[in-house]
Amino acid sequence: SQTIHQWPATLVQPVGSPLSLECTVEGTSNPNLYWYRQAAGRGLQLLFYSVGIGQISSEVPQNLSASRPQDRQFILSSKKLLLSDSGFYLCAWSVGGASETQYFGPGTRLLVL
Amino acid sequence: AQSVTQPDIHITVSEGASLELRCNYSYGATPYLFWYVQSPGQGLQLLLKYFSGDTLVQGIKGFEAEFKRSQSSFNLRKPSVHWSDAAEYFCAVADYNTNAGKSTFGDGTTLTVKP
Numbered sequence: 001s002q003t004i005h006q007w008p009a010t011l012v013q014p015v016g017s018p019l020s021l022e023c024t025v026e027g028t029s030n031p032n033l034y035w036y037r038q039a040a041g042r043g044l045q046l047l048f049y050s051v052g053i054g055q056i057s058s059e060v061p062q063n064l065s066a067s068r069p070q071d072r073q074f075i076l077s078s079k080k081l082l083l084s085d086s087g088f089y090l091c092a093w094s095v096g097g098a099s100e101t102q103y104f105g106p107g108t109r110l111l112v113l
Numbered sequence: 114a115q116s117v118t119q120p121d122i123h124i125t126v127s128e129g130a131s132l133e134l135r136c137n138y139s140y141g142a143t144p145y146l147f148w149y150v151q152s153p154g155q156g157l158q159l160l161l162k163y164f165s166g167d168t169l170v171q172g173i174k175g176f177e178a179e180f181k182r183s184q185s186s187f188n189l190r191k192p193s194v195h196w197s198d199a200a201e202y203f204c205a206v207a208d209y210n211t212n213a214g215k216s217t218f219g220d221g222t223t224l225t226v227k228p
Contacts, residue, residue: 043220099164104156
């Protein structure tokens with residue numbers, strides 16, 4: 001069966017520090033991968049998606065970047081965090097195609113102080 | 114561009130009562146629609162989805178949803194709510210113009226269940 005992992009679960013970082021959040025998927029090949037941010041009391045905002053290794057699409061201009069160095073690894077990064085980067089970050093995967101379910105990881109709660 | 118509106122930010126129901134969560138979408142063609150549930154501090158889990166066929170869709174945990182094209186709605190229902198149903202519920206519409214499987218999510222409805 002497929003599983004998706006995210007780490008760390010919680011992170012407290014000072015403003016201006018770098019960020020690296022990791023997401024890995026097991027039990028499937030060539031998944032579509034997604035990064036979402038969920039601000040407090042808000043819905044999910046799609047940040048990045050990837051349909052293959054090295055292929056990254058950005059949905060919104062921002063202080064963050066994403067990379068996919070391996071088929072089942074998706075990394076969210078920042079060189080310098082802003083206060084507004086605080087939130088709950090969710091990684092998800094799907095087999096691709098609009099009718100397919102997205103499977104979400106447990107999330108990383110990021111607090112920037 | 115597609116959009117999803119969940120008009121109710123917060124709903125409170127008594128345990129055993131019926132539930133209906135509203136979802137309205139905007140999309141230029143027949144949409145692919147989803148309902149997900151999120152327990153506190155957790156990721157999202159699919160409850161059900163619609164992309165063709167019968168407009169009444171059955172999901173997990175006793176939930177169902179009805180697609181009404183004339184009203185651009187996809188409301189989620191459950192006949193008898195359990196305390197464990199307390200969570201946040203998200204409606205989503207998929208963009209099938211690409212193979213990226215992208216979805217647009219509503220802002221969510223938080224369900225509180227009273228004993």
